[in-house]
Amino acid sequence: MNDGALRDARRHVAVVVIGAGHAGLAMSYWLSRRGVDHIVLERGEVAHTWKTERWDSLRLLTPNWQSRLPGSSHEEQDPDGFRTMPETVAFLEAYARQVAPPLYTRTRVDAVRPASRGYEVDTDQGSWACDAVVLATGACNRPAIPAVAAALPAGIESVSPLQYRNPDALPEGGVLVVGASASGVQLAEELQAAGRQVTLCVGEHVRVPRTYRGRDIQWWMDATGLMDQRYEELDDLERARNVASLQLAGNPDRRPVDINALSAQGVRVAGRLVGVSQGKLQFSGSLRNVCELADLKLVRLLKSIDEWATARGMNGALPAAERPSPTHVEASPPLILDLARSGIQSVLWATGFRPDYRWLQVPVLDAKGRILHDGGVVRAPGLYVLGLPFLRRRKSTLIDGAGGDAEELSAHLLTHLASAARAVQGA
Amino acid sequence: MATNTSTVDNGVNVTALLGAREALGKAPEAAQFKWRASCKWVKGTHSRSTIEGYYGLGAEQKHRRAFEFDADHPDVFASEDQGATPVELVLAGLASCLTAGVAAVAQMRQIQLRSVSATLEAGMDIRGILGADADVRNGFDGVKVTYEIDADASPEDIRALVAQSQKRSAVYDILTNPTNVTVEVK
Structure with missing residues (x-):
């Protein structure tokens, strides 16, 4: 290798990890353990998005025990609690101090492009040449706002959960919350409790109780092996990767945030938002069926938990099995709502998120802009991605999932570096 | 659920359906269909629709035969009830x-x-x-x-x-x- 020629133009490192959130830090931990020369680039500070792109009241949806990062010496004081955002940031900062990655903060990546050997990473702090790149920039960089948003009349404020902070930041008046997954149900609840009339648009969703038979639902999903289910085992991986987030909130009192709870609170429930025409909102007439689908799926989940508990002889030690009451849907849910008459002044698009790969100048995206990968091994040699839905396991998007994925991908990466080195020597 | 999978037969060719999903996922052009109907007024509120051709899989297609549907309004609408x-x-x-x-x-x-x-x-x-x-x-x-x-x-x-x-x-x-x-x- 001729380092001399490279040294002046740009720095060389074996691996560039982009992003110093939980995934990037977990990858750095594994690369260090495997003795791989690497750096971690971060546009802001450690845990940047947790600090800057989350609303004030948000807590993690997973209990504190379920943030098992590799090699972490963190001693949990409140294992069953749910971290606030400042607590999450502090938790990750402590982990970063422990992992002590070769970290460049305030270094924004502007481009990753293929080079004659490996990749070139351009940043606002100069360039690096490297053999491999790990994308640990997360799955939630940009809100996925449906096209119908463009038809909203002027004067109605559109806000994404990445911008939303608290109810006071929204204009006076009613709020339309579009989407009933984790973000949507939490924000609907918060806004309704703040005295706003919320209308919630409900498409397909995943209903789960916060606790079941005395244990947190995440405990069950972890204990029964559901969270560790691997991507190779699934019949329909595409579907699994597109499943919405669970209707959960990390509230200390563990109150439910499902459609029944929100209706009881006064939230008006409508079907999926399917159109805006002449100042009128149009909702799908499919509300009853999406609730039925969610209820049936919930019962299947609880049944599998009960079967698991029975097989392990746990029934004596647990409260009896129970089934939540079916989702109540009014006889004729609204199909059309006149915006002017409804008092709705703002729309919160809780319609999901997408990664942002605008800086990725490697042809690895499909027609829909999704990165093409096999369990995080991207379709371009030496390129890896972490933290996407069901990347390698059901828990791949959780803090708890980063360690296992990083361990396996760093092993793959090591093999890649070895074969890349052989190719250079052979040339 | 049935334990012996080979005995379940509802007359649906699932293999073909799954094959189509797989193939059309990769060839979205072939998945573009056009459904068609034509309709002629007969008399009063009575009309007759004919359904025969459609477009799909990148070509014009035809049903095995033309299907006809009469539609009308019932007696209580002062019509002749020549069809649904x-x-x-x-x-x-x-x-x-x-x-x-x-x-x-x-x-x-x-x-x-x-x-x-x-x-x-x-x-x-x-x-x-x-x-x-x-x-x-x-x-x-x-x-x-x-x-x-x-x-x-x-x-x-x-x-x-x-x-x-x-x-x-x-x-x-x-x-x-x-x-x-x-x-x-x-």
């Missing part, structure tokens, strides 16, 4: 679409169907179509579908069949979501 009303044909379309879906999903899930029957009812305030009250819409104020299904499955699995069928039904989507309709005169 157009809105009843819509109900027939929904019922057939959902029922086909039930059979396909059952086959996919290895559930043997013995009988499937649906009854449909749609409410309508005809002051809308008569122009008697501007606040009343022309169309249905709701559609109720009731299934009776005898199958080799638990009541919950049967409900899941019907729910999944709605999720994948074209006519259900057409009725529950808005569609742009353009009517031109040559």
